[in-house]
Amino acid sequence: MALRPPSRYQSSAIGVSSASGVLNTLDHEILGEKAAALGRAGEKVQSALGRLGVEPADSPRREKLVKQAADAVYAYFIQRELCGLRRHHDVIREYSIPAEVLLRLGAS
Template sequence: MDHEIAAEKAASLGRAGDRVKRALQHLAEAEQASPTRNALLKDAAEAVYAYFIQRELCGLRRHHDAIREYQIPREVLARLGAS
């Protein structure tokens, strides 16, 4: 049963990571002056926040590697209260 829980945690983390990738890609594709940029920034911040929570549920408390791996922009991290 423990392995089933671990498998579901890993699958959930993977889905959350996929959402981060999509949200960050949409944000990167948007023009700086685009009227949808603020909404895309909000979506990216929400996706990253959910991903960080899922990581913490998996026992991964430090997010530096994820920030580097996904190349999460400072403007997204600022929305989360990070710098």
């Protein structure tokens, strides 16, 4: 069974390995697993940011929660880049990632 992606998707962006540009079953499974991993990483970001959001700013646990949130966001950004998604501005806005977490990642 072979699947052909829409023409607007370049074979290099979706990871097609065959020279003909046809998406074979294995490539389809790999893309599905990338998408599932991205979803799991997004859930971890939501969870970590949720815990951070309810913690008071002067709490001694806050620093640990910021680190955990930064680790989750970093892993999510890496997974997005592995899927070919390079810009994170929309995600930062959608998840309302606080500046203190982004600063932990080295963003300015």
